[in-house]
Amino acid sequence: MMPAEAILRLEVLPASQLSRLAGQDSVLGGACFSHPARSLDAGELPFLAVDMSLPAGEEAICEVWHSREPLASGRHGPIRYRQGETLLFGCISLDETAPQDARSPLQATTEAAYQAIFELLELRGFHSVLRFWNYFPEINRESHAVERYRQFNIGRQDAFLAHGRSVVDKVPAACALGSGGGGLHVAFLATRANVIGVENPRQLSAYHYPSQYGPRSPTFARAGRVRLGGRDMLFISGTASIVGHQTLHHGDVAAQTRECLHNIAAIVAEANRQAPGAGFRLDQLAYKIYVRHAEDLATVRREMAQFIGAPVSAVFLQADVCRAELLVEIEASGGHAIGPGWTDISTGNTPCLTTVALA
Ligand code: 3EB
Numbered sequence: 001m002m003p004a005e006a007i008l009r010l011e012v013l014p015a016s017q018l019s020r021l022a023g024q025d026s027v028l029g030g031a032c033f034s035h036p037a038r039s040l041d042a043g044e045l046p047f048l049a050v051d052m053s054l055p056a057g058e059e060a061i062c063e064v065w066h067s068r069e070p071l072a073s074g075r076h077g078p079i080r081y082r083q084g085e086t087l088l089f090g091c092i093s094l095d096e097t098a099p100q101d102a103r104s105p106l107q108a109t110t111e112a113a114y115q116a117i118f119e120l121l122e123l124r125g126f127h128s129v130l131r132f133w134n135y136f137p138e139i140n141r142e143s144h145a146v147e148r149y150r151q152f153n154i155g156r157q158d159a160f161l162a163h164g165r166s167v168v169d170k171v172p173a174a175c176a177l178g179s180g181g182g183g184l185h186v187a188f189l190a191t192r193a194n195v196i197g198v199e200n201p202r203q204l205s206a207y208h209y210p211s212q213y214g215p216r217s218p219t220f221a222r223a224g225r226v227r228l229g230g231r232d233m234l235f236i237s238g239t240a241s242i243v244g245h246q247t248l249h250h251g252d253v254a255a256q257t258r259e260c261l262h263n264i265a266a267i268v269a270e271a272n273r274q275a276p277g278a279g280f281r282l283d284q285l286a287y288k289i290y291v292r293h294a295e296d297l298a299t300v301r302r303e304m305a306q307f308i309g310a311p312v313s314a315v316f317l318q319a320d321v322c323r324a325e326l327l328v329e330i331e332a333s334g335g336h337a338i339g340p341g342w343t344d345i346s347t348g349n350t351p352c353l354t355t356v357a358l359a
Helices: 015-021 105-124 148-162 253-274 294-308
Strands: 009-014 027-034 047-051 061-066 072-076 079-083 087-094 128-137 173-179 184-191 196-198 223-228 231-239 286-291 313-318 328-334
Touching: 009 015, 009 313, 015 027, 015 061, 027 079, 027 087, 027 184, 047 087, 047 128, 047 184, 072 105, 079 105, 087 105, 105 148, 105 184, 128 148, 128 223, 128 231, 173 328, 196 253, 223 253, 231 253, 253 294, 253 328, 286 294, 294 313, 294 328
Parallel strands: 027 047, 128 173, 173 231, 286 313
Antiparallel strands: 009 061, 027 061, 072 079, 079 087, 087 184, 128 184, 196 223, 223 231, 231 328, 286 328
16 A cells, blocks of 8 residues: 655665666665665665675665655766655765875865755755765775864865855764775765754754864864754754763763764754754754674663663664764654555555664
C-alpha cells in the first residue's frame, strides 16, 4: 500500500537492499556507509559511497531521503543532484589533488567542492542549505603543519566567502567526520524555503570558536529549522561533548555521550522556544551516532537508551571525530517522516530493517 508521501522522509535501509529503490520516484538521494566503500548501482541518483566501518554485527546501511514532490535528476560538473520544487539533494566526491599554489590538497579540494555546490545552488535558485555532511580520511592527522580538519575549515570558509555568504550567524547545519579512506565526500540538502539557524545556549557558536581550534572557525550552525509542507523540521549538526568551547570528560565515553545528549536537548528546547508550535521531541528524532572506538558502542547505546527512554531510529557508525579527544558525536533530525514509506499489508510488518531500537 502506498500512503501519500511526505514532503520529506528519511529511510534507513541495509545497503544490500538498495536495489529496492529502483523505480521509486520518491527518492531524492542519500549516502551508504560500509567498509570498504561499496560500489553503488544507483544510476543517476545522488548517492555517496562512504568508506566507514559499522560496529561488529551491524550490516552496511544506506540513508535515503525521499520526497513527494515530482523530482528530476541533474549533474553540475562533479555534482549529482535531484530536485523538486522546494528541495534539492546533491552530493560530490573528489579525490584530493594538489593545487598550483601553497594551499594543502585537502584545503584546495574542499574549497573546490563547496564552490561547485554554491554555483549549483545559485543556478538552480536554492539559496538555503538545511544540512551538509562532510566525510574525509585522517581527519585528525597533521600535514602541512595543520591538522586536516583545520585545513578543511579553511577551504570551506573561503568558499563561503567567495560566494558572498555569511560565515557567522546565518550558516547551515553540518557534520565533519573521518572516513576510512577515499576522497572528500560532501552531501547536502538545500531548499528554497527560509532556513533559520538554531544555536545552543550551552555552547559557544562554532563560528565564534577562538583560534586555539584552528586559524579559521568552523562554518556551521548547531541546527537549522525550516517549515516545509506545513511541518516544522529540525536538522541538528554533529553534537559533541563540548560546553562553551571546551571538550569535557576526556577519556570517559559514557559521560561524553550524556553531554552530547544534554546539548541536543538544549538545541531541541531552543528550537521549541523559537517555534512554539513545533513540538520537537528527543524521542521522535532520527539519530546518527559516530563512535571513535567500536568497543565503546555498547556503552554509548546504553547511555542513549537511558537518556531518551524510548526506542528511536538510530544508526551507529565507527568514525574519527574532529577533535582528537572526542570519543563520540551524535547528529539528529526530526519533523520529517521517518521510516519506510509503506507496510506489507499481508503481514502488517515493515518489509525490512529500517530503524534500530536502542535497547
Ligand atoms: C564541534 O561541536 C564538534 O565542522 O562541520 C560538529 C559538527 C563538529 C559540525 C563541522 C564539526 C562540524 O565543534 C565538531
